[in-house]
Every structure is written in C-alpha cells, then in structure tokens.
Amino acid sequence: MNDAPNSTAKTKPKIRLGTRNSPLAMVQAVETRARLCAAHGWGEDEVELVPVVASGDKVLDRPLAEIGGKALWTKELDAWLGEGRIDAAVHSAKDVETIRPDAFHFAACLPRADRRDALVGAASIADIPKGAVVGTSAPRRASQLLNLRPDCSVVTFRGNVATRLGKLEAGEADVTFLAAAGLERLGQTDVGAPLDEGAWVPAAGQGVIVLECRADDAVATAALAAIDDAPTRAEVEAERALLAGLGGTCHSPVAVLCRHSVGASLSMRAALFSPDGNERIEGEASFAPGDHAPVKALAADLLARATPGIAPHFGGA
Amino acid sequence: MGGYVLVVRPEPGLSATVAAANAVGLNAIGYPLFDIEPREWEAPDPDTIDALLIGSANAIRHGGENLKNFLGKPVYAVGQTTADIARDAGFEIALAGTGGLQKVIDAVPANTRLLRIAGAEHETLFPPESVEMCTAIAYESVPRELPEPLRPLHDLGLTVLLHSAAAAKQFVQESNRLALQRDRIALIVIGPRVAQAAGNGWRAIHVCDAPNDRAMLDMAQTVAI
Numbered sequence: 189m190n191d192a193p194n195s196t197a198k199t200k201p202k203i204r205l206g207t208r209n210s211p212l213a214m215v216q217a218v219e220t221r222a223r224l225c226a227a228h229g230w231g232e233d234e235v236e237l238v239p240v241v242a243s244g245d246k247v248l249d250r251p252l253a254e255i256g257g258k259a260l261w262t263k264e265l266d267a268w269l270g271e272g273r274i275d276a277a278v279h280s281a282k283d284v285e286t287i288r289p290d291a292f293h294f295a296a297c298l299p300r301a302d303r304r305d306a307l308v309g310a311a312s313i314a315d316i317p318k319g320a321v322v323g324t325s326a327p328r329r330a331s332q333l334l335n336l337r338p339d340c341s342v343v344t345f346r347g348n349v350a351t352r353l354g355k356l357e358a359g360e361a362d363v364t365f366l367a368a369a370g371l372e373r374l375g376q377t378d379v380g381a382p383l384d385e386g387a388w389v390p391a392a393g394q395g396v397i398v399l400e401c402r403a404d405d406a407v408a409t410a411a412l413a414a415i416d417d418a419p420t421r422a423e424v425e426a427e428r429a430l431l432a433g434l435g436g437t438c439h440s441p442v443a444v445l446c447r448h449s450v451g452a453s454l455s456m457r458a459a460l461f462s463p464d465g466n467e468r469i470e471g472e473a474s475f476a477p478g479d480h481a482p483v484k485a486l487a488a489d490l491l492a493r494a495t496p497g498i499a500p501h502f503g504g505a
Numbered sequence: 506m507g508g509y510v511l512v513v514r515p516e517p518g519l520s521a522t523v524a525a526a527n528a529v530g531l532n533a534i535g536y537p538l539f540d541i542e543p544r545e546w547e548a549p550d551p552d553t554i555d556a557l558l559i560g561s562a563n564a565i566r567h568g569g570e571n572l573k574n575f576l577g578k579p580v581y582a583v584g585q586t587t588a589d590i591a592r593d594a595g596f597e598i599a600l601a602g603t604g605g606l607q608k609v610i611d612a613v614p615a616n617t618r619l620l621r622i623a624g625a626e627h628e629t630l631f632p633p634e635s636v637e638m639c640t641a642i643a644y645e646s647v648p649r650e651l652p653e654p655l656r657p658l659h660d661l662g663l664t665v666l667l668h669s670a671a672a673a674k675q676f677v678q679e680s681n682r683l684a685l686q687r688d689r690i691a692l693i694v695i696g697p698r699v700a701q702a703a704g705n706g707w708r709a710i711h712v713c714d715a716p717n718d719r720a721m722l723d724m725a726q727t728v729a730i
Contacts, residue, residue, distance in 0.1 A: 210532065214509075214658060215654045349534075350524070350534050351524055351527045351528075353520045353523070353524075353535070355524060357517050357519075357520030358521060374534070374654050375536070375652020375655070
C-alpha cells in the first residue's frame with residue numbers, strides 16, 4: 189500500500205492525477221501539480237497523485253512494438269480514468285497512441301521542454317565509433333541512426349533512464365539515446381550530448397507533458413485548461429495530425445519537428461525511414477495553428493512518395 | 506510496492522546497482538554523490554616493491570600509467586570484485602579478502618614490501634611488524650550535489666543504499682540542504698560503520714549481513730516502502 193502523504197491528506201482533493209510510477213513520470217506529475225496549484229491557488233494536498241504501474245514498465249526485455257505498443261503506457265491509466273478512479277492522467281505526449289478513445293481528450297499541454305534526443309556514449313552521431321552497437325528499441329531512433337551510420341548495429345534497449353544507463357555501463361551497447369527533456373526533469377543534465385534537432389529529428393510530442401481527462405468531465409477540463417500552453421498544444425496537435433494522416437503505428441519509423449516560425453505560422457519537417465535505414469524521404473509544410481489541411485497534405489505526399497522499404501510501415505488515413 | 510530506491514554510489518558501480526535493482530522489481534533511480542577522479546602519483550621503484558595492496562577497484566580503474574610498472578606483482582585485494590578487476594588488468598592475485606582490508610594486510614607474509622594504492626580518503630591500517638608498507642594516493646572522490654527532483658520523489662518514500670561512510674556523510678549533508686524529511690527515508694547500509702556515520706532520525710536504518718551489493722538489494726526488496 190502506498191503511504192504517500194497525499195493518500196492521508198485531510199483536505200479532500202480537488203483533482204486526482206493518475207501517473208505511471210517511474211521516477212520520471214512521478215516528477216512530471218509533481219510538475220503538473222505545482223502548475224495546478226499555482227494557477228488555482230490550491231495547496232499541494234488538494235491535488236492527489238495516484239501512481240499506477242503501467243504494463244510498459246513491467247516488461248523490459250522486448251521492444252514496445254512487439255508487446256502491445258504505446259498502449260502499454262496508457263492501458264492502466266485509461267482504465268482508471270474511465271472508471272472515475274482518477275480525474276486526469278499525466279502522460280508524456282510521445283508515449284500516447286495517435287488514436288485515443290472518444291471518451292477522453294487532451295485538456296492541457298504543458299509548455300514544451302527540450303525536444304531533442306540526447307546521445308549517451310559519444311559526443312555526436314559522427315563520433316560514434318565505427319561498427320558500434322547502438323541500444324534502442326524505438327523504430328525512429330534505430331532507422332534514423334542506420335540511415336546516418338549504416339556501419340552500426342542496433343540492439344533492443346528498453347527500460348527507464350536508470351536502467352538504460354545501467355545497460356550501457358554493463359557494455360550491452362556502446363551508445364544509446366535518451367530524451368533530453370527526461371534527463372532535464374530528473375536533474376541529470378550532465379548525461380549525454382543533445383543532438384541538433386535539425387540533423388536528428390525528434391519524435392512527435394517529444395518534450396511535452398499532456399493531461400488527459402474524460403471529455404464529459406467539465407470540472408476537470410476547466411481546471412486543466414488553466415495550465416494549457418497554447419503554442420505547445422498547436423505543435424502537438426499538428427504532429428499528431430501528421431501521424432494520423434500517415435496511419436503510423438509504433439512500428440513506423442517516423443520523425444517530425446514542428447515549431448513556431450515567423451509570424452503566427454507553424455513549420456513542420458517530417459521524415460520517414462525504412463527500418464533498415466536504407467531509405468529516407470522527407471517533406472515540409474507551413475500552416476496556421478489549428479489548420480491541419482496542409483499537414484494532411486504533407487502526409488499524403490509522403491505516402492505517395494514512400495519507397496518499397498517504407499510504404500509497408502504506414503497505413504495511410 | 507510504493508516508494509523509490511535511491512542509489513548514490515559513484516560510477517561504474519552506480520549504473521550496475523540501479524540496473525540490478527530495477528531488474529528485481531524495485532523502482533530505482535541513481536544520483537551519484539561522488540565522482541571518482543584520478544590524481545597524479547609518483548610510483549616508487551618497482552624493485553623496492555614485492556606486492557600491491559588494493560582496497561578498491563578504483564585504484565585499478567584510475568591508477569593510470571604508473572600501474573604498468575607493477576604488472577606481474579602479486580595483489581592483495583580487499584574483495585573478490587576488486588581482485589577480478591585487478592586480474593583483468595594483468596595482475597596476479599595473491600589474496601581476495603572477505604572481512605576488510607586490515608584482515609587482508611594481517612595475512613600478508615612476513616618481510617613483504619607492500620605498495621598500497623588508495624584514494625585520498627582511506628582507512629588507517631596497521632601492518633604487521635615484519636611488513637613494510639608505503640601508500641600512493643591515485644584517486645579522489647569529488648562530492649556532487651543531489652538534484653532538486655529528488656525532493657518530490659522522497660515525498661513518496663525513499664530507501665537509500667549507502668555503500669560507504671563517506672557516502673553516508675555526504676548524503677546527510679545533501680538531505681539537509683534539500684530539506685528532505687528523515688522520517689520519509691529508510692537507509693540500507695553496507696555495515697555498522699556506515700550506520701554510525703549516517704546518524705539518527707531516519708525512518709529506519711537496516712544494516713546488511715554481508716558487505717556486498719547483492720545483500721543490499723536483497724534487503725531493499727524486503728524493506729523498501
């Protein structure tokens with residue numbers, strides 16, 4: 189039984205936030221709580237943190253794509269949210285499936301943190317030793333790496349930040365990747381070298397914490413809306429619209445970078461890869477926040493140009 | 506099981522311990538309290554040395570080029586892990602101890618001239634009368650601060666693995682700096698000397714029955730809150 193102070197709080201919580209119980213997830217939940225307290229003038233004991241052990245944290249020896257995909261990060265939280273045991277779920281946006289249950293909606297996106305990947309074990313992609321073994325289970329990272337460095341090989345590498353660093357130290361791989369935002373949130377900014385996002389394209393939603401609640405829960409929706417960051421939301425929604433347009437799954441090697449450009453517009457750059465990294469196609473689009481027609485058009489264009497090694501991994505919309 | 510297990514030992518042990526903890530189902534995180542950094546040291550004439558006394562694998566890892574002068578000399582090691590690392594580095598192992606470095610030096614044959622390779626902070630040893638010992642300082646522990654994100658994690662209950670008295674002292678200092686609540690923190694210590702260095706007021710202090718990582722993790726599985 190968890191004996192966290194919040195579970196014995198005398199004050200009835202205004203909102204119950206479900207979160208995975210990994211250290212990083214908990215730190216993200218705490219950041220969410222702090223923002224809610226600041227926005228509404230609540231005390232910490234008015235936001236209850238409810239830790240949930242996610243399936244994705246239990247099975248660590250196989251790639252996520254093999255054992256159920258991103259749903260393994262959300263399954264338990266979805267169940268608790270649906271049952272009303274929690275009022276909102278705290279997620280890393282990049283871990284949330286593209287298609288979500290209609291009963292839920294993203295009520296808030298927190299301001300985007302560092303969206304870059306950090307390379308651990310070498311100072312840059314070019315500095316990775318020839319023939320190195322790269323530990324990752326993310327199709328995007330594996331294919332992008334093999335595209336840039338076909339001399340390397342990839343081994344499955346899962347687990348939280350600490351576990352992956354441990355595997356690296358144990359010599360299971362020469363280098364690995366971690367999200368810079370996660371390292372920053374855990375206070376481990378001395379770990380790894382952030383990779384320039386222009387040369388190494390991140391994942392959709394990377395660096396963003398999203399808060400999901402029941403769509404018919406007006407109280408939670410309103411409470412969470414107070415901490416929504418509109419510019420981040422615009423980026424995340426566009427990136428997820430691209431994924432939806434591509435019909436990608438957790439097996440799909442896709443990288444996307446969307447950011448605010450001059451004026452009120454967004455610019456997007458997306459890259460699709462074949463799993464072996466031999467094939468890569470890219471495209472770009474500019475559009476106004478919320479206008480996803482150009483994003484859908486970019487997805488359609490990428491699908492039309494998809495090469496034989498890429499096409500089977502994207503279903504289209 | 507709720508709560509987090511905090512590992513604070515320096516690398517390379519840190520990552521290995523965290524990975525082992527997570528592998529047995531603990532929710533572990535690693536924040537090193539020290540970095541181990543090499544120090545320049547002057548090697549004595551190898552002809553004046555019969556054997557090496559090694560109290561930590563760090564002596565081999567950070568001993569640098571000077572170590573090569575002594576390759577082939579027998580090593581008296583504090584424990585099996587240190588002995589294995591010394592062997593891998595090309596040394597011959599005369600003894601791998603089990604009960605501390607003083608017991609190892611007590612077992613060194615008479616008329617041996619020992620070179621002890623140690624860290625800047627090291628325990629005082631009392632060699633037998635017939636054993637000569639000189640000491641070289643080959644590395645030092647540089648303290649690090651614990652990061653702010655530890656504070657919210659400790660709210661949910663923290664079990665800290667402390668592998669040395671120096672780590673205990675540094676953890677006390679850092680937990681004071683971060684205003685961590687001792688009643689939210691249980692300590693698992695590798696031996697009684699470490700417990701003494703940690704002081705009082707903690708939720709619990711558990712002393713391992715064997716001075717190794719395995720015993721600490723076994724204890725963590727039993728007591729982690």
